[in-house]
Amino acid sequence: MVNAPTSAKQPPSWWRDAGGVTLYQIYPSSFKDDNGDGLGDLRGIINKLDYIKSLGVDGIWLCPHYKSPRVDEGYDISDYNGIHEPFGTLEDCLELIEAVHARGMKILFDLVINHCSDQHEWFKESRSSKTNPKRDWFYWKPPRMIDGVRHPPNNWRSCFGGSVWEWDEHTQEYYLHYFCPEQPDFNWENPEVRRALFDSAILFWLDRGVDGFRIDTVNMYSKHLEFPDAPVVAPDTPWQPAGQFFSNGPRLREFLREMRKEAFSKYDCFTIGECPNTPSLEKILSYISTDSEALDCTIQFCVVDLxxxxxxxPLMRTDWKLSEFKRLTAxxxxxxxxxxxxHALTYLENHDQARCVSRFASDAPEHRLASSKMLATHLLTLSGSLIIYEGQEIGMINAPKDWDIDQEYLDVNTINTWKEIKADAEATNDPSLLERGRAGIQLTARDHSRTPMQWDSSEHAGFSKDLKPGAKPWYRVMESYAEGLNVAAQDGDAKSTLNFYRSMMRLRKAHADVFVTGRFKLHDPQGEETVVYTKAAQDGSRTALVALNFTANKQPFTVPAELEGKEGSLLVSTLAKDGANRELEAYEARVYLY
Structure with a gap:
């Protein structure tokens, strides 16, 4: 089960030789409950591998399945070598790896090593005393005293609200956590920490056949050690946004190169680094170009944060323009x-993002099918590697607006943000803040992507069958499963979103020179109704024209001047209209091949 070693400079062959791959992301809690306890599990994933294979994807990315208190749904890991008990056992996990490989697919795990759980033995030792050998495995700071009053070392707001510093009564110091207080950040300045993480979190799993990692918050390892106060942009709160200090610290590239040399390079391993707060092309390339010898590609947030x-x-909705969507895509x-x-990597949904149909098109019943196919056309005609998130392939949408946020929304970021909004709305007697906050959560909260996968029209959408006494699905199942948004209903429907994804995946591979490795060129960058771009094969032999309508009204589109007069064939039309017509129907997508 151990892959053949490769040198540090040799690019991983299994993904690069194809020019890019498509991965199917699985959120274990919500994918498939096999044992009837209301929570998804590894056995449920194993039993659905043939379905995943049928999509035409090249592999899966499995969200954290490690032992964890699940304060942040598994991104607070207490044992990198253990399995969260409700998900199964280590033996189940090894069987999953083997079963994925048996179907000719690859499997990537989530690598979460910026921080761990406060229940991890390493942190328990660190907080036991100031003299413990692992004290400096994490960041500890004395309080900042102002007029005799204890304050945290700086004013940074954590990603989930409140200070990034948590007071430890036992040792009378603060520790650093960019996320929840239960997620202390590792001190990557300490070489013992890096070595322990390489051995425990990376090599342990590569030795057991894992093919790569999606690396959580990879550009947060190197801290700005001076920990300066952030500029005050929210004067009504002591905690200020500090994204510019969270990311891309002075030693980051050094740490990433070391991680590649000491761990990743020993295997044919694909690495996808999550890099928030990195808008510079030069900075991105410093991490992912082959010359950098660090990461293979990156997950960026520019499009999905629009x-x-x-x-x-952070969940408050804001207006966005299609021209900006196009600019960021280009x-x-x-x-x-x-x-x-x-190497480029593109996605429209993941476990941290709400559903793309609801956000970037229309989830109105009359437009759902067209919208989901239009967005699929966009995603599956872009160059490089792609991520499809569970349920995206059947066009799953956001939770209904009548769901009670206090009762139905479970994500820690949603809970904390909603709490702040309600408190501020009451303090300022501003009911409009409450309504804007509610609308933002209904559109962008992470909860929307974490509701159970919709498999069929039976009770609980087929996510859980034969529930144990007293058990229920851990998240409320969305009622849209009864409206055709389920796998069983779409599987035999040739016109369904599911079968459209399958056909587009076949098309993508059949014309890989255009869609996987072709050159992207945006046309009409300022238009706010349609997205039009070309994809040209590197040798110039063929060009595809992609035209997408992002509105509910008919829209004209213009064929680029360089293609006028050339004979092109209609390769895809999501509404099966006449390809000669230069007017797109509501949320229609077309692809022509020249």
Whole structure:
């Protein structure tokens, strides 16, 4: 089960030789409950591998399944080598790896090593005393005293609200946590920490056949050790957004190169680094170009952050323009240009994002099918590697607006943000803040992607069958499963979103020179109704024209001048209209091949 070693400079063959791969992301809690306890599990995933294979994807990315108190749904790991008990056992996990490989697919795990759980033995030792050998495995600071009053070392707001510093009564110091207080950040300055993480979290799993990692918050390892106060942009709170200090610290590239040399390079391993707060192409390339010898590609947030603002209320919705969506898409597609010696990766949904149909198109019943196919066309015609998130392939949508946020929404970020909004609305007697906050959560909260996968029209959407006495699905199942948004209903429907994803995956592979490795060129960048771009094979032999309508009204589109007069064939039309008509129906997508 151990892969053959490769040198540090040799690019991993299994993904790069194809020009890119498509991964199916699985959120274990919500994918499939096999044992009737209301929680998804590894056995449920194993039993659905043939379904995943049928999509035409190249592999899966499995969200954290490690032992964890699950304060942040598994991103607070208490044992990198153990399995969260409700999910199964280590033997189940090894069987999953083997079963994925038996179907000709690859499997990536989530690598979460910026922080761990406060229940991890390493942190328990660290907080036991100031003289413990593992004290400096984490960041500890004395209080800042102002007029005799104890304050945290700086004013940074954590990603989930409140201070990034948590007071420890036992040792009378603060420890650093960029996320929940239960997620203390590792001190990567300590070489013992790095070695322990390489051995425990990376090599342990590569030795057991894992093919790569999606690496959580990879650009937060190197801290700005001076920990300066952030500029005050929210004067009504002591905690200020500090994204510019959270990411891309001075030693990051050094740490990433060491991690590649000491761990990743020993295997044919694909690495996807999550890099928030990194808008610079030069900075991205410093991590993922082949010359950098660090990461293979990156998850960016620029497109998926368009509809909500950062700052004090990170889920508050904001208006966005399609021209900006296009600009950012073109920006990220630059990474696929051969001259950059890098690799592009694109996604529209994941476990941290709400459903793309609800956010970027329309989830109105009359437009759901067209919207889901239009967005699928966009995603599956972009160059490089792609991620499809569970349920995206059947067009799952956001939770209904009549769901009670206090009762039905379970994500820690949603809970904390909603609490702040309610408190501030009451303190300022501003009911409009409450309504804007509610609308933002209904559009952008992470909860929308974490509701159970919708398998069929039976009770609980087929996610849980034969529930044990007293058990129920851990998240409320969305009622849309009864409206055709389920796998069984779509499987035999040739016109369904599910079968459209399957056909587009076949098309993508059949024309890989255009869709996987082709050159992206955006046309009409300022238009706010349609997205039009071309994908040209590197040898110039063929070009695809992609035209997408992002509105509920008919829209004209223009064929680029360089293609006028050339004979093109209609390869895809989501509404099966006449390809000669230069007017797109509501949320229609077309692809022509020249």
């Amino acid at each position: 509809d909500h603002q950062g700052g004090k209320y 920006f990220m597609q630059q990474l696929a240009d051969p001259e950059h010696k890098a």
